[in-house]
Amino acid sequence: MAMSFDVIVIGAGPGGYVAAIRCAQLGLTTVCIDSQAKQNGGQKGKPSLGGTCLNIGCIPSKALLDSSEQYHNIIHQFPAHGISVDNAAIDVAKMQARKDNIVSGLTDGIAQLFKANKVMSVHGHGRVMQDNTVNVLDDSGKIIQTLIAREIILAPGSVPIELPDMPFDHEFIVDSTGALSFDHVPKRLGIIGAGVIGLELGSVWNRLGSEVVVLEALDDFLVVADQQIAREAKKQFTKQGLDIRMGAVVKKIDIDEGGIRMSYTQKDRDNNIEVDRIVVAVGRRPATDGLLSPDCGVAINQGGFIEVDDQCKTDVPHIWAVGDAVRGPMLAHKSAEEGVAVAERIAGSVGHVDFNCVPWVIYTSPEIAWVGQTEKELKKQGIEIKTGSFPFAATGRARAMEQPIGLVKMIADKHTDRLLGVHMIGPHVSELIGECVLAMAYQASSEDIARTIHAHPTLSEATHEAALAVDKRAIHKVN
Numbered sequence: 001m002a003m004s005f006d007v008i009v010i011g012a013g014p015g016g017y018v019a020a021i022r023c024a025q026l027g028l029t030t031v032c033i034d035s036q037a038k039q040n041g042g043q044k045g046k047p048s049l050g051g052t053c054l055n056i057g058c059i060p061s062k063a064l065l066d067s068s069e070q071y072h073n074i075i076h077q078f079p080a081h082g083i084s085v086d087n088a089a090i091d092v093a094k095m096q097a098r099k100d101n102i103v104s105g106l107t108d109g110i111a112q113l114f115k116a117n118k119v120m121s122v123h124g125h126g127r128v129m130q131d132n133t134v135n136v137l138d139d140s141g142k143i144i145q146t147l148i149a150r151e152i153i154l155a156p157g158s159v160p161i162e163l164p165d166m167p168f169d170h171e172f173i174v175d176s177t178g179a180l181s182f183d184h185v186p187k188r189l190g191i192i193g194a195g196v197i198g199l200e201l202g203s204v205w206n207r208l209g210s211e212v213v214v215l216e217a218l219d220d221f222l223v224v225a226d227q228q229i230a231r232e233a234k235k236q237f238t239k240q241g242l243d244i245r246m247g248a249v250v251k252k253i254d255i256d257e258g259g260i261r262m263s264y265t266q267k268d269r270d271n272n273i274e275v276d277r278i279v280v281a282v283g284r285r286p287a288t289d290g291l292l293s294p295d296c297g298v299a300i301n302q303g304g305f306i307e308v309d310d311q312c313k314t315d316v317p318h319i320w321a322v323g324d325a326v327r328g329p330m331l332a333h334k335s336a337e338e339g340v341a342v343a344e345r346i347a348g349s350v351g352h353v354d355f356n357c358v359p360w361v362i363y364t365s366p367e368i369a370w371v372g373q374t375e376k377e378l379k380k381q382g383i384e385i386k387t388g389s390f391p392f393a394a395t396g397r398a399r400a401m402e403q404p405i406g407l408v409k410m411i412a413d414k415h416t417d418r419l420l421g422v423h424m425i426g427p428h429v430s431e432l433i434g435e436c437v438l439a440m441a442y443q444a445s446s447e448d449i450a451r452t453i454h455a456h457p458t459l460s461e462a463t464h465e466a467a468l469a470v471d472k473r474a475i476h477k478v479n
């Protein structure tokens with residue numbers, strides 16, 4: 001007989017596990033089904049909660065970004081402080097073991113949170129049937145359990161997109177998961193796609209000594225970001241040694257004993273390069289394969305995304321969907337906020353996600369962060385704006401840190417002064433953006449930030465001065 005719950009959640013990534021915990025906090029009996037297994041170490045293959053984010057995404061990539069930045073700083077930053085270190089070396093196995101430990105600690109932590117909140121955890125593949133029933137299948141496709149619930153939340157997340165005719169072989173042509181697990185530093189690394197993953201993981205291996213070539217199909221760099229910030233980013237990354245080739249379309253990959261050759265066209269000219277490994281990072285697609293039985297009624301659009309309204313309701317009453325598998329940016333915090341909002345709606349309360357205030361962060365060095373709209377997007381909509389910017393080089397703190405790189409750019413409505421977007425590149429901007437997200441969430445004006453006291457000497461003074469610059473009254477630069 002089917003076990004019965006108030007809520008079944010499918011997927012234990014940031015969308016699913018957060019929704020499950022919030023449902024349980026609100027007194028709903030909740031089960032969470034997830035198919036993810038541990039990637040590395042002695043427990044490889046065992047169930048592992050936390051989804052892409054904790055297992056093969058946000059957390060392991062940030063662990064490697066941090067290790068590689070420390071190594072890079074010893075060689076390139078320490079000498080400016082008068083510190084010299086002879087024979088700095090990187091032990092890749094140790095670096096990877098540290099990363100695996102961090103992942104294990106956090107994924108096991110989710111299991112403990114489930115226990116503490118009385119969320120039942122089921123390992124397997126969830127498949128939605130008719131009448132609010134979900135079958136759980138094992139790896140061979142056998143039904144191992146049938147569950148039924150008043151409400152179902154779908155949070156299956158996303159998977160990497162494969163290039164046609166150039167499938168992942170998981171040895172020479174890898175996805176982000178493969179690029180997080182190299183056991184040595186590839187001498188020459190080819191990356192297809194100069195998006196968020198290409199830049200973050202390209203930075204990791206470049207800092208550790210790979211010659212990294214990034215091939216990007218589009219002519220414009222980082223089209224999702226404000227183009228003033230994107231231009232500065234490209235300048236900095238190129239200086240660091242990332243060889244970014246724009247308008248480059250890969251046609252063929254040949255692998256033989258001689259090595260790996262990528263053939264591509266750029267400005268109608270044929271080119272090729274030899275590399276040792278290739279990372280394909282051309283975007284992700286919703287992980288809906290096998291999730292929905294044909295008669296369950298949940299609609300999927302052409303891109304494979306589960307169709308939802310702004311409340312995360314699907315076409316079928318009592319079935320909701322959140323996270324990477326639905327419209328909107330593929331970001332962990334967006335998934336989690338949707339998960340919380342849906343749990344609260346199910347419990348009869350009011351859920352809220354402010355889609356205008358979803359922050360973006362790219363964890364390169366310098367970091368890139370923004371919230372709200374870009375100058376180009378606003379101009380396209382015919383909105384009249386005023387902008388102010390301020391370079392980190394003019395702050396005492398960035399200079400003391402030996403990181404006088406980048407800027408803060410603030411965009412406000414020309415007539416009302418309401419903040420419409422804040423864009424940053426520079427040291428620790430992943431942390432600085434929080435103030436601006438809060439300001440935008442509270443519909444602040446640039447004057448509100450300008451009138452707020454910011455501690456001295458801090459990096460946040462660049463935010464303050466950018467706000468002052470909107471009104472052409474920055475103190476530490478010529479307006």
Ligand code: FAD
Pocket residue numbers: 010011012013014015016017033034035036050051052053054056057058059061124125126127155156157158176197287290291322323324325330331332333335363
């Ligand atoms: P996921 O985290 O993908 O979780 C879905 C879970 O559901 C998975 O465990 C999956 O195995 C399981 N599942 C799928 N289908 C089924 C099924 N039918 N039955 C049972 N289980 C199923 N975002 C950020 O905000 N910041 C970052 O720094 C960041 N870094 C990233 C770095 C990398 C390398 C990658 C790949 C992604 C990164 N992301 C980052 C994106 C982030 O990981 C995703 O946006 C986030 O994980 C989405 O959460 P989710 O809950 O929607 O899905």
Ligand code: NAD
Pocket residue numbers: 163192193194195196197198200215216217218222248249250281282283284329330331360361362363
């Ligand atoms: P992306 O959309 O960020 O970038 C993909 C890039 O590949 C784009 O610039 C695109 O123009 C290019 N591209 C597409 N097809 C190509 C081709 N055939 N040849 C060359 N270039 C091609 O996707 P991603 O980097 O794979 O990351 C996927 C998603 O994961 C991101 O959109 C983001 O939502 C999430 N993510 C977030 C973070 C973060 O928040 N720091 C980190 C990693 C991943």
